[in-house]
Amino acid sequence: xxxxxxRLNRDGAEPLWMQLMRALRxxxxxxELGPDQPLPSEAELSDMFSVSRxxxxxxxxxxxxxxxxxKVKGRGAFVSPRKTELRFIGSMSGSADDLRESGRRVxxxxxxxxxxxADEREAALLQIPLGEQVVRIRRLRRVDGQPWLLVxxxxxxxxxxxxxxxxxxxxxxxxxLRRRYGLEPAAADRWIEAVFPDREDASMLEVSTSTPLLGIxxxxxxxxxxxxxxxxxxxRSDQTRFYVGIR
Amino acid sequence: xxxxxxRLNRDGAEPLWMQLMRALRxxxxxxELGPDQPLPSEAELSDMFSVSRxxxxxxxxxxxxxxxxxKVKGRGAFVSPRKTELRFIGSMSGSADDLRESGRRVxxxxxxxxxxxADEREAALLQIPLGEQVVRIRRLRRVDGQPWLLVxxxxxxxxxxxxxxxxxxxxxxxxxLRRRYGLEPAAADRWIEAVFPDREDASMLEVSTSTPLLGIxxxxxxxxxxxxxxxxxxxRSDQTRFYVGIR
DNA sequence: CCCGCAGACCTGTAATGACAGGTCTGCGGG
DNA sequence: CCCGCAGACCTGTCATTACAGGTCTGCGGG
Numbered sequence: 001x002x003x004x005x006x007r008l009n010r011d012g013a014e015p016l017w018m019q020l021m022r023a024l025r026x027x028x029x030x031x032e033l034g035p036d037q038p039l040p041s042e043a044e045l046s047d048m049f050s051v052s053r054x055x056x057x058x059x060x061x062x063x064x065x066x067x068x069x070x071k072v073k074g075r076g077a078f079v080s081p082r083k084t085e086l087r088f089i090g091s092m093s094g095s096a097d098d099l100r101e102s103g104r105r106v107x108x109x110x111x112x113x114x115x116x117x118a119d120e121r122e123a124a125l126l127q128i129p130l131g132e133q134v135v136r137i138r139r140l141r142r143v144d145g146q147p148w149l150l151v152x153x154x155x156x157x158x159x160x161x162x163x164x165x166x167x168x169x170x171x172x173x174x175x176x177l178r179r180r181y182g183l184e185p186a187a188a189d190r191w192i193e194a195v196f197p198d199r200e201d202a203s204m205l206e207v208s209t210s211t212p213l214l215g216i217x218x219x220x221x222x223x224x225x226x227x228x229x230x231x232x233x234x235x236r237s238d239q240t241r242f243y244v245g246i247r
Numbered sequence: 248x249x250x251x252x253x254r255l256n257r258d259g260a261e262p263l264w265m266q267l268m269r270a271l272r273x274x275x276x277x278x279e280l281g282p283d284q285p286l287p288s289e290a291e292l293s294d295m296f297s298v299s300r301x302x303x304x305x306x307x308x309x310x311x312x313x314x315x316x317x318k319v320k321g322r323g324a325f326v327s328p329r330k331t332e333l334r335f336i337g338s339m340s341g342s343a344d345d346l347r348e349s350g351r352r353v354x355x356x357x358x359x360x361x362x363x364x365a366d367e368r369e370a371a372l373l374q375i376p377l378g379e380q381v382v383r384i385r386r387l388r389r390v391d392g393q394p395w396l397l398v399x400x401x402x403x404x405x406x407x408x409x410x411x412x413x414x415x416x417x418x419x420x421x422x423x424l425r426r427r428y429g430l431e432p433a434a435a436d437r438w439i440e441a442v443f444p445d446r447e448d449a450s451m452l453e454v455s456t457s458t459p460l461l462g463i464x465x466x467x468x469x470x471x472x473x474x475x476x477x478x479x480x481x482x483r484s485d486q487t488r489f490y491v492g493i494r
Numbered sequence: 495c496c497c498g499c500a501g502a503c504c505t506g507t508a509a510t511g512a513c514a515g516g517t518c519t520g521c522g523g524g
Numbered sequence: 525c526c527c528g529c530a531g532a533c534c535t536g537t538c539a540t541t542a543c544a545g546g547t548c549t550g551c552g553g554g
Contacts, residue, residue: 012544015507036367041534052509057535065312070371073535074516081367190491193484194441194459212441212459217488237440241464244437244491259514262537288504299539304505320505321546376516 008049016051017058023049024059028068028079035081039069042077105144110168111204112138115157122154125219125230133157135164137173140204147205148239153231159183160228173229183228185220192216192242201234214242255296263298264305270296271306275315275326282328286316289324313434352391357415358451359385362404369401372466372477380404382411384420387451394452395486400478406430407475420476430475432467439463439489448481461489 008019027033040048045056060077063069071077116136123130134154141149153173155163160181168176177183195215202209214235222228235242255266274280287295292303307324310316318324363383370377381401388396400420402410407428415423424430442462449456461482469475482489 012507017507043534054508054510058507071535072377072517074518074533076517076534080371191488192439192461192491193488194461194482195484196459210457212443214439214441214461235441237442241438241440244439259537264537290504301538301540305537318505319547321503321548323504323547 005048008051015058016049016055017062020045020049020051020055020059021062024063025066025068028063033079035079037079038075039077039079107142107145108169108171109140109142110137111140112136113164113168115164118154118156122230125217126154126156126227128156135160137163137168139168139173143239146239147207147236149233149235150201150204151231151233153229155229159226177229183222185222185229188218188220190216190218195234197234205234205236207236211236211238213237216242252295255298262305263296263302264309267292267296267298267302268306268309271310272313272315275310280326282326284326285322286324286326353388354392355386355388355415355417355419357384357386359383360411360413360415362411365401365403369477372464373401373403373474375403375474382407384410384415386415386420390486393483393486394454395483396480397448397451398478398480400476402476406473424476430469432469432476435465435467437463437465442481444481452481452483454483458483458485460484463489 005023008016008023010016024039033039039045039060042053042056042060045051045059046053049056060069060071064071064077067080069077070080114136116134117131118126118128118134120130122128122134123132126134128134133156135157137151137153137155139151139153140147141151155177157164160177160183163176163180166176166180174185193215194212196209197205197207197211197213199209202211205213207213214233214237216231216233216235218229218231218233219227220229252270255263255270257263271286280286286292286307289300289303289307292298292306293300296303307316307318311318311324315327316324317327361383363381364378365373365375365381367377369375369381370379373381375381380403382404384398384400384402386398386400387394388398402424404411407424407430410423410427413423413427421432440462441459443456444452444454444458444460446456449458452460454460461480461484463478463480463482465476465478465480466474467476
């Protein structure tokens, strides 16, 4: 197997293992390394990139974590048979953190942000009177430039005064809620279904209207009596599967 | 902080990092180390247990993975606050219980049940050698007569001897595993995606091949080293949405 | 009193060396 | 022809050393 790889940058700006991980992932994503094909051994990779086995193992560990490869003691490391497997952790914001940590570029763009009056669905989810003021936020999240998640959030305006004017670009909404309003979710309920997007949502996510997506409805609570956030998210599970960890 | 810890076993039967990880986890689970309290530093742990920092870091890495601790560069490692932890309420059987409680008739029919040899996917999910004996079970669950869930389960045969001959009709598999083999899941990972069924699965679920379904891949663990059940389930979310509670 | 900085302390990254133990292949004896 | 075993190869585990860079505390100058 002859592969030409970019030389690693040793200025310390980015860890060697992360650069190596990305280099390997590129080959896997591109299909250059097919399912169940072996990667070069740790010793070979160590030679090819002139790094220690420590660096190689760190890079491989990360890829195993991302489920892009699997290792068999005594045999080697192999490309996972499953195709697009990124890690997507529990909460929406948590998952973005994980993706970032795994070396992906995550951006969040706020499409709409406005005050309005709660409709039937929002009133029921947030358990507030019909017509109470809510802040509505529509955001599109991308991973490495690829649309990934479209979220429509509604919050009771009295809990988050001024949020309709806050700058949210590339920030986790939960971080803003915590830092600006001291709101910390204590619990959440989520319901997941498989749906087709309507024309507008499909174009936002850059898929056809016949692509099956995950629809995730969520309500977050401050305590038993206060629901402070409801959202409906459309999730491209062809990009990253929705992950639920149970501990 | 004075802590008495068990001495580590150096006979090679179990890796040192794993023993250390377990020792630390015991303190965390018992509440001896409260939320956001710092663990001893890596150097201290290294001294306390007479192991290299390599071992300590490996143990801590595993605990971070399990989300029991978090680390801050320059400060140390801390116990995760309990409340941010994910608790999963709606397991497959749990949701069936919910449905039953709501007055619906839930039936489970075993379609196939046989011994076989683990393929790549099963081997990777269960972390067993390729070709090891597994028990495979395919079940169809109905709600009020309507197909609702199609589950393909695989379990290492050595953990569940004779399961391929057990009568499972209308029983929760988890109940059988607990009662007959004393197996209790300690944790699980699940990945959810939106997919189309193939022809066979579609006819089982009585939908067309262009109906979007939830595909749920799951691995359940007894402990960090023993994975005892893997399944892939197809779920008709037009019937009941998949529920995830986070507490 | 406040600010800035040195130094202690901590985790992150990296290199190197060593050995255990699982996997595979090919050779040679039966 | 088959079986078993040596040896090559591979990942897993562990120890040691070194330095980078983030965090915190306390001291001293303004």
